[in-house]
Amino acid sequence: xxxxxxxxxxxxxxxxxxxxxxxxxxxxxxxxxxxxxxxxxxxxxxxxxxxxxxxxxxxxxxxxxxxxxxxxxxxxxxxxxxxxxxxxxxxxxxxxxxxxxxxxxxxxxxxxxxxxxxx
Numbered sequence: 440x441x442x443x444x445x446x447x448x449x450x451x452x453x454x455x456x457x458x459x460x461x462x463x464x465x466x467x468x469x470x471x472x473x474x475x476x477x478x479x480x481x482x483x484x485x486x487x488x489x490x491x492x493x494x495x496x497x498x499x500x501x502x503x504x505x506x507x508x509x510x511x512x513x514x515x516x517x518x519x520x521x522x523x524x525x526x527x528x529x530x531x532x533x534x535x536x537x538x539x540x541x542x543x544x545x546x547x548x549x550x551x552x553x554x555x556x557x558x
Contacts, residue, residue, distance in 0.1 A: 440495045442535040445523065446476065446483035446502040451545040455509035458547070461518050464503030468526055472502040482539030490537075498533060500526040510547040 476483040490497045
């Protein structure tokens with residue numbers, strides 16, 4: 440069994456005049472994401488630990504965390520979705536997907552990342 444994992448975390452401050460850019464998340468992908476976040480007390484770290492203990496193949500897609508800033512602009516989020524789609528295509532068939540998306544990571548259009556990813 441193969442399960443993909445992804446992690447995108449930011450506590451957006453909608454009052455901040457400083458927009459969040461994709462680079463602010465310092466996104467790592469694949470093996471680099473696994474090495475960077477393994478053993479951390481984060482959702483991504485927990486995904487790795489749980490799946491590894493269950494003898495399920497961990498397929499790291501992408502992981503990133505950004506400091507509190509203003510909302511993510513639409514074009515930046517489009518770039519993120521495209522990167523996520525590319526990672527999904529590259530890893531092939533998955534039996535499951537675990538996503539850790541912080542609920543207050545907000546886009547400029549006032550939607551949360553969770554809401555936008557589901558569209």
